Amino acid sequence: MPDTEKKQRPVTSVTDNEALEFHAMGRPGKLEINATKPMATQRDLSLAYSPGVAVPVKAIAADPATAYDYTTRGNMVAVISNGTAILGLGNLGALASKPVMEGKSVLFKRFADVDSIDLEVDTENVDEFINCVRFLGPSFGGINLEDIKAPDCFIIEQRLRELMDIPVFHDDQHGTAIIAAAGLINALELTGRDLKTTKLVCNGAGAAAIACVELIKAMGFAPENIVLCDTKGVIYQGRTEGMNQWKSAHAVKTKARTLEEAMKGADVVFGLSQKGAFSETMIRSMADRPIIFAMANPDPEITPEEVARIRDDAIMATGRSDYPNQVNNVLGFPYIFRGALDVRATTINDAMKIAAVQALANLAREDVPDDVVAAYQGNRPRFGAQYIIPVPFDPRLISAIPVAVAQAAIDSGVARKPIVDMAAYARELSARRDPIASTLASLYERVRRRPKRVVFAEAEEEQVMRAAMSYANQQLGTAILLGREDLIHATAERAGIDLNRPGLEIVNARISTRVEAYIDYLYARLQRKGYLHRDAQRLIHQDRNHFAACMVALGDADGMVTGITRNYSTALEDVRRCIDMKPGHQVIGVSVALCRGRTVFVADTAVHDMPSAAELADIAVEAAGFARRMGYQPRVAMLAYSTFGHPSGERSERVREAVKILDKRRVDFEYDGEMAADVALNRKVMEQYPFCRLSGPANVLVMPAFHSASISTKMLQELGGSTVIGPILVGLDKAVQITSMGAKDSDIVNMAAIAAYAGS
Ligand SMILES: NC(=O)C1=CN([C@@H]2O[C@H](COP(=O)(O)OP(=O)(O)OC[C@H]3O[C@@H](n4cnc5c(N)ncnc54)[C@H](OP(=O)(O)O)[C@@H]3O)[C@@H](O)[C@H]2O)C=CC1
Ligand SMILES: CC(=O)C(=O)O
Ligand SMILES: [Mg+2]
Known part of the structure; x- marks a missing residue:
């Protein structure tokens, strides 16, 4: 495969089954609603509901602006569709659009901390749709229209903008x-082209296409240099078939009648139409250094691999996240609404849109921070053909775009609440982003760049096999399936998994040529610990954890995952017989809990039952080191049931002692204790102890003992709605991870990636 083609290869791929399971697992769908105020006592209810609620009701009636102070309105956006143009899939109806709309809602939350709800309106009648939406203004700070076909979307958006006093924004446009x-x-800058003389063809003349063409004309593109095409071919002056007023406004004088004719010699082509609409002949006929944005979703008009096969001078972008240069509205809508909401803008006007364009374009020209380096395919992305636009995981987007949009809203007079200190606003915005998702993305990316061989020790189990397949599919390396071939094939057949694909390898311990080497290695380690040679033989022949751990110990695999069929401590004992801890380190378990945009690391959730003071100090050091490697500045709280001496007790005494040991060791991270969990996590409660040395709420919690660590993380998961990753084993000399019994395939893949990362 030529290098250019390799560079364009998608880096992730998911199967249809994986996509369905992802949406079905746990609570079906991708969203839920949580209360932000306590709802426990009679008093809470009296405040939240009758009689207390009457007070804000009257306040809002007297002054509608106070709705932003007393309700969710100011941070709430509705994502509304009728499903008439779902991605590039066409008109599949309101109900079928729900997964996309839920997806947009979670992206609002994930990228810009905007709360959002999806509303699917089951009508194709423009007036009915408008009448349904126009009365929803009091509920929301903004309306994001989505996947509504042209030309209906133009009428709907225009009328709603006139009828409503909040931003109405059709995202696809x-x-x-x-x-x-x-x-x-x-791309024009990189190819030395001038906006005024560049020739562009836009295939598609719907919502997205018309808006793109209008915006670039507003930015100075010469109207006569843009040719629009639709299913009937070129939109030329005088055409009557399949026309509407929005298409007519962009009709040009040209002899070209087909897309193929129009694309001859074109500098730029935009695809906002359908999968496969561009042929190789069309791409070949374009000018030198062509700019090709094939933006149809989920499948582009032409794939980067196809383009790379025929030209090596193209700048290529798609709407997908698994190729370089993702031109997708996910880079815009969360941040544009963030800025608009924060100044309580009445609308999103052209000045705000152009400010967003400039901010995005400028960002791609700057040096990227390290977390983008890891999250981007290949090496450090530098402004160039493979990097013309920031990646969605770029942590700078959250401050750069909303600030530009908010400033433009203020300058153009549509902000109801101007921001005075923009620098402080930018800092606040950065704090809204939790780095864990980009950290995990970088971790996956780093493994992708140096793929690893990970042995899945319990490959006869269905969820393990699924995880192994996903590991291989995501191009993280080779997944070694350890088990008996006949059983592995039987499980695969039952699960409908095709094992005949690159990246999967079966190792059968019974017939492996490495058995003797593993037995010798294990016997040498265990002979002075009461084990006979035949015990070592038995462990290697009969126990897959020992076999897999020896594979890793002797370099036949880079990492290992186990834990589905055996409890954690047994699996850990198996592994420890074969693998030592890193010199100068302690083996501990760290669980990463993600809850409502906040991430905390909890330790030791796996190894030490009743740690001594010295062990607690070691745990703090290991956990802080791990948090740092995951991209966090550690603030370690040494937890207890007491806070700074009250109430006193033997267990708390041990924690206090651990703090003194850390003092003596002069460690290079923030720590303090002993303290209760609310003091550690709640800034207000912490303020009652002004001498506390933590500069903010803790993000690393060292538990006084295994039981409290285990109980609290499990409660966080079951009752607190947290996602808990781990326990992740830290401090072993080789890369081994143990999942919990009953872990799902997605948990196992995460663990495999973490093992592979540690082994890199
Ligand atoms: N990357 C991104 O961020 C985004 C990508 N898109 C993609 O753009 C595409 C269009 O979406 P949207 O504008 O919302 O949909 P619309 O339904 O509003 O418009 C679709 C347009 O595409 C034209 N079209 C469809 N098939 C072809 C074809 N084979 N050749 C030429 N023209 C064709 C239609 O022609 P006619 O008028 O003759 O029916 C129509 O003009 C979708 O694939 C969507 O996924 C959309 C928004 C964002
Ligand atoms: C990305 C998007 O909104 C679309 O393809 O419709
Ligand atoms: Mg869309």
Whole structure:
């Protein structure tokens, strides 16, 4: 495969089954609603509901602006669709659009901390749709229209903008136009082209296409240099078939009648139409250094691999996250609404859109921070053909785009609550982003760049096999399936998994040529610990954990995952017989709990039952080191049931002692204790102890003993709605991870990736 083609290869792929299981697992769908105020006591209810609620009701009636102070309105956006143009899949109806709309809602939350709810309106009648939405203004700070077909979307958006006093923004139009324009500015710069003389063909003349063309014309593109095409071919002056007023506004004088004719010699082509609409002949006929944005989702008009096969001078972008240069409105809508909501804008106007375009284009020209380096395919992305637009995981987006949008809203007079200190606003925005998702993305990316051989010790189990397949599919390396071939094949057949694919390898311990080497290795380690040679033989022949751990110990695999069929401590004992701890380290378990945009590391959740003071200090050091490797500045709280001496007790005394040991060791991270969990996690409660040395709420919690660590993380997961990853084993000399019994395939893949990462 030529290098250019390799560079364009998608780096992740998911199967249809995985996609369905992802949506079905746990609570079906991708969203839930949580209360933000306590709802426990009679008093809480009296405040939240009758009679207390009457007070804000009257306040809002007297002054509607106070709705932003007393309700969710100011941070709440509705994602509304009728499903008439779902991605590039066409008109599949309101109900079928729900997964996409839920997806947009979670992206609002994930990227910009905007709360959002999806509303699917089951009508194709424009007036009915408008009448349904126009009365929803009091509920929301903004309306994000999505996947509504042209030309209905133009009428709907225009009328709703006139009827409502909050931003109404059709994402497929303006979101797409903003991102495409930013990418185009940069691609033109890279190819030395001038906006005024560049020739562009846009295939598609619907919502996204018309908005893109309008925006770039507003930015100075010459109207006569843009040719629009739709299913009937070129939109030329005088055409009557399949026309509407929005298409007519962009009709040009040209002899070209087909897309193929229009694309001859074109500098730029935008695809906002359908999968496969561009042929190799069309791409070949374009000018030198062509700019190709194939933006149809989920499958582009032409794939980067196809383009790379025929030209090596193209700048290529798609709407997908698994190729370089993702031109997708996900880079826009969360941040544009963030900025608009924060100044209580009445609308999102052209000045705000152009500010977003400039901010995005500029960001791609700056040096990228390290977390983007890891999250991007290949090496440090530098402004160039493979990097014309920031990646969605770029942590700078959350401050750069909303600030630009908010400033433009203020300057153009549509902000109801101008921001005075923009620098402070930018800092606040950065604090809204939790780094864990980009950290995990970087971790996966780093493994992808140096793929690893990970042995899945319990490959006869279905969820393990699924995880192994996903590991291979995501190009993280080779997944070694350890088990008996006949049983592995039987499990695969039952699960409908095709084992005949690259990246999967079966190792049968019974017939492996490495058995003797493993037995010798194990016997040498255990002979002075009461084990006979035949005990070592038995362990290697009969126990897959020992076999797998020896594979890792002797370099036949880079990492190992186990834990589904055996309890944690047994699996750990098996592994420890074969693998030592890293010199100068302690083996501990760290669990990563993600809850409502906040991440905390909890230790030791796996190894030490009743740690001594010295062991607690070691645990703090290991856990802080791990948090740092995951991209956090550790603030370690040494937890107890007491806080700074009250109430006193033997267990707390041990924690206090651990703090003194850390003092003596002069460690290079923040720590303090002993303290109760609320003091550690709640800034207000911590303020009652002004001498506390932590500069903010703790993000590393060292538990006084295994039982409290285990109980609290399990409660967080079951009752607190947290996602808990781990326990992740830290401090072993080789990369081994143990999942909990009953872990899901996605948990196992995470563990395999973490093992592979540690082994890199
Ligand atoms: N990357 C991104 O961020 C985004 C990508 N898109 C993608 O753009 C595409 C269009 O979406 P949207 O504008 O919302 O949908 P619309 O339904 O509003 O418009 C679709 C347009 O595409 C035209 N079209 C469809 N198939 C072809 C074809 N084979 N050749 C030429 N023209 C064709 C239609 O022509 P006609 O008018 O003759 O029916 C119509 O003009 C989708 O694939 C969508 O996924 C959309 C938004 C964002
Ligand atoms: C990305 C998007 O919104 C679309 O393809 O419709
Ligand atoms: Mg869309």
